[in-house]
Amino acid sequence: MYLILVGGGNVGMQLAKKLIQRGHEVLLMEKDSRQALRLATVLGEDSVFVGDGCEIATQKQAGFNRADAVVAVTGEDEDNLVVCQMAKVVWNVQRVLARVNDPTHEAIFKKVGVDQTVSATSLIFSLLDQQITTDEFIPVGALAKGNIEIVETVLSQRSPVVGKSVREISLPTQTNIVWIIRKEQGVLVSGDTELMAGDTILALVPGDQADALRDILVAKV
Amino acid sequence: MNVLIFGCGRTGAALALQLAKTHTVTVIEQNPEAVRRLGQRHNCKVVIGSGIDEDTLLRAGIAQTDAFFAVTRGDNTNLMAAQVAKINYNVKHICVRVADPNRAQAYKDLGMYCITPALIIAGMMRDWVTDSPYESIDVYNNLPKELEVL
Numbered sequence: 001m002y003l004i005l006v007g008g009g010n011v012g013m014q015l016a017k018k019l020i021q022r023g024h025e026v027l028l029m030e031k032d033s034r035q036a037l038r039l040a041t042v043l044g045e046d047s048v049f050v051g052d053g054c055e056i057a058t059q060k061q062a063g064f065n066r067a068d069a070v071v072a073v074t075g076e077d078e079d080n081l082v083v084c085q086m087a088k089v090v091w092n093v094q095r096v097l098a099r100v101n102d103p104t105h106e107a108i109f110k111k112v113g114v115d116q117t118v119s120a121t122s123l124i125f126s127l128l129d130q131q132i133t134t135d136e137f138i139p140v141g142a143l144a145k146g147n148i149e150i151v152e153t154v155l156s157q158r159s160p161v162v163g164k165s166v167r168e169i170s171l172p173t174q175t176n177i178v179w180i181i182r183k184e185q186g187v188l189v190s191g192d193t194e195l196m197a198g199d200t201i202l203a204l205v206p207g208d209q210a211d212a213l214r215d216i217l218v219a220k221v
Numbered sequence: 222m223n224v225l226i227f228g229c230g231r232t233g234a235a236l237a238l239q240l241a242k243t244h245t246v247t248v249i250e251q252n253p254e255a256v257r258r259l260g261q262r263h264n265c266k267v268v269i270g271s272g273i274d275e276d277t278l279l280r281a282g283i284a285q286t287d288a289f290f291a292v293t294r295g296d297n298t299n300l301m302a303a304q305v306a307k308i309n310y311n312v313k314h315i316c317v318r319v320a321d322p323n324r325a326q327a328y329k330d331l332g333m334y335c336i337t338p339a340l341i342i343a344g345m346m347r348d349w350v351t352d353s354p355y356e357s358i359d360v361y362n363n364l365p366k367e368l369e370v371l
Contacts, residue, residue, distance in 0.1 A: 054296070054297060054321075054324065055321060055323070055324070056323040056324065056327065056370045056371065057323065057370045060370055060371070076297070077273065077301070078273055078295065078297035078298045078300070078301040078302075079297050081297065081300075081301050081304075082296070082297040082300055082301070082324070086324070086327055089327060089330070089331060090327050090371070102274070104274075104275055105273070107309075108301070108304060108305055108308065108309065111308050111309075112304060112308070
C-alpha cells in the first residue's frame with residue numbers, strides 16, 4: 001500500500017515509523033525543511049517529502065494520484081481538512097483520514113466527506129469519563145413502541161440502593177426490577193433480595209419514568 | 222443585510238467600513254490589535270475569536286447572517302470557515318479569499334465563490350501595460366492556463 005501522511009510532527013513521525021515497519025510504502029510530507037531533515041535521519045530520505053501538502057503542485061509530485069490512503073495529521077484542523085478534501089475531490093483517493101484537534105470540528109470533517117477522523121482529545125476524554133463515572137445507565141431495548149424501556153445498570157459502591165432490599169426501594173410507578181446478574185449468575189428478584197455493589201440490574205420502566213429510576217439507582221457524580 | 226466578515230486585515234477592514242454605511246456588519250478577528258484598523262468611530266460589532274470555532278460564529282450571529290466573507294490571510298482557515306458557514310448554517314452568500322490559484326480552482330469546482338487577489342492584480346496589470354480594455358473581475362479571477370498544475 002502507498003500511504004501519504006501530511007504533517008511531520010510527533011504524530012506523523014511515529015505513525016510513519018510504524019507503517020514503514022509494517023512494510024508499507026510511506027511518504028511523510030513536511031513543509032518546514034529543517035524539521036524534514038530531522039525526519040529523514042529517522043525515517044530515511046525516501047520516506048520524507050519537503051513541501052506544503054495543501055498545494056496541488058506538491059500533491060502531484062508526491063503522487064496523490066496513486067495513494068491508497070492519505071492521512072492528515074498536522075496540528076491545525078483547517079490544514080487537515082483541506083488536505084483531506086483535496087485528496088478526495090481532486091485526486092479521488094479511496095481512504096482519507098484526519099486528525100482532528102478540536103473535537104467540535106469532527107462533524108464538519110464528516111460532512112465534507114472525510115472517511116475517518118481521530119481526536120486525541122475525544123479519546124482521552126472518553127477514557128477518563130469511563131474511569132470517573134462508573135454508574136452508567138444503559139437503555140438495552142424498548143417495548144410497546146418505546147413506551148416501555150429495558151434498562152441496565154451496574155451498581156457501584158456509591159449507589160444509594162446498595163445494602164437495601166428491593167422492598168425498601170420506592171421505585172417509580174409500573175417499574176419492575178426483573179433480573180439481577182451477580183457474579184455472572186442470574187438472581188431471581190423478590191422483595192427480600194438485597195442489592196449489592198457490582199450487581200447488574202435489569203429493569204422494565206415506562207419511558208417517561210426512566211430518568212426517575214436512574215436517580216434512584218445511580219450515584220450522583 | 223447582516224454581514225459577517227472573518228479577518229480584520231486590510232481587506233477585511235476596508236470591506237467592513239464600507240458595508241457598515243448601509244448594512245449591519247460584524248467582524249471576527251483573532252488578534253485584538255488588528256481591530257484598530259477599523260479606527261475609533263466605526264459602527265461594526267467586533268467579536269474576538271476564530272471563524273472556524275462554532276461558539277465564536279454563534280456569538281457573531283452566524284445564524285442570522287446573510288453574507289459571510291472569509292478574508293484572513295490563511296487559505297485553509299478561510300476555506301474551512303466558509304464551509305462551516307455553508308454546511309452548518311446555510312448562509313446564502315459566501316465569499317472566500319484564496320491566495321493559491323489552484324486551490325481556489327478546486328473549491329470553485331465544489332461551488333464556492335473564491336476570489337484570488339493575485340490573479341486579479343496580474344490580469345489588470347497585463348491589460349494596463351498592453352493598453353487592452355479592462356475585463357470583468359470574474360474573467361481575471363479565472364485560473365490562467367499558464368498556472369494550471371493538473
